[in-house]
């Protein structure tokens with residue numbers, strides 16, 4: 295039933311335009327998020343992950359615009375909304391957490407002021423009530439001495455504490471959906487784990503949908519229900535998390551998995567996929583991954599493969615993809 299879906303994105307394309315040409319940063323992306331569900335969007339830097347989320351929030355940079363597609367949030371066509379109406383949705387029903395909490399917080403105002411403002415922007419409560427809620431929120435995201443932190447400035451807090459504050463702001467109006475774009479990338483490993491635990495905890499409490507965007511498969515391996523692997527603006531593989539982690543079928547996904555650090559290996563032996571994500575101004579012909587693919591064949595350089603459902607719920611954009619045994623597709627020797 296449609297009413298079970300919070301957000302549905304259908305065939306979304308997002309483009310940059312200059313006088314002479316159009317460059318596609320997000321190409322025909324589709325996904326849905328249900329309440330209580332976490333979707334992971336994974337891919338190296340430059341894959342179009344951030345542009346996909348900014349498209350949904352209607353926060354695209356200048357020159358960036360939606361090419362085609364539909365974005366529907368609880369029955370509302372977001373692409374048809376005026377900015378004034380989108381503002382009522384942003385922060386209230388859909389919140390966003392960004393990579394760098396130090397940058398997203400305003401250094402000139404106290405933490406408390408910023409949370410209170412976020413609450414007052416969307417809800418008719420008194421300042422005193424908003425303050426009380428803000429302090430409770432700070433405590434609920436694991437901030438000790440929440441009353442003292444309420445009166446602190448962001449620069450007085452660690453990066454991990456600032457990210458907790460950002461999560462408190464994101465939660466301040468009980469959103470139904472959170473976009474978290476590289477929420478732990480700027481943090482050290484221990485704090486990363488704490489922030490991911492926190493996201494899981496608040497999700498269970500509020501039954502929110504979460505879209506977590508990251509270049510690091512390790513970040514979503516524990517938290518996501520489904521994963522979309524993006525490459526150069528396109529979805530290359532999409533499946534339940536266990537399928538992606540243990541039975542990946544796209545050579546790109548296999549490369550991402552192979553590059554995850556393992557406890558048993560020393561860092562200097564770490565695998566990495568050779569080369570870089572192609573620039574949107576210079577996409578290869580055929581499959582976008584063909585220039586780096588260890589399994590490339592002639593046809594891959596000629597025509598781009600379609601997305602195929604190789605088993606129920608498991609979609610792959612690769613000519614050679616087939617259901618895998620434990621261990622996934624083997625990408626070398």
Ligand SMILES: Nc1ncnc2c1ncn2[C@@H]1O[C@H](COP(=O)(O)OP(=O)(O)O)[C@@H](O)[C@H]1O
Pocket residue numbers: 310319337338339340341342343344345346355357572573574
């Ligand atoms: N302001 C901009 N103008 C032109 N191209 C941009 C701009 N911002 C991003 N891009 C391009 O859009 C593509 C997708 O970027 P982005 O969504 O930020 O990737 P990701 O979040 O996966 O690292 C990249 O090729 C990037 O170079």
Ligand SMILES: [Mg+2]
Pocket residue numbers: 343344345475476
């Ligand atoms: Mg990004």
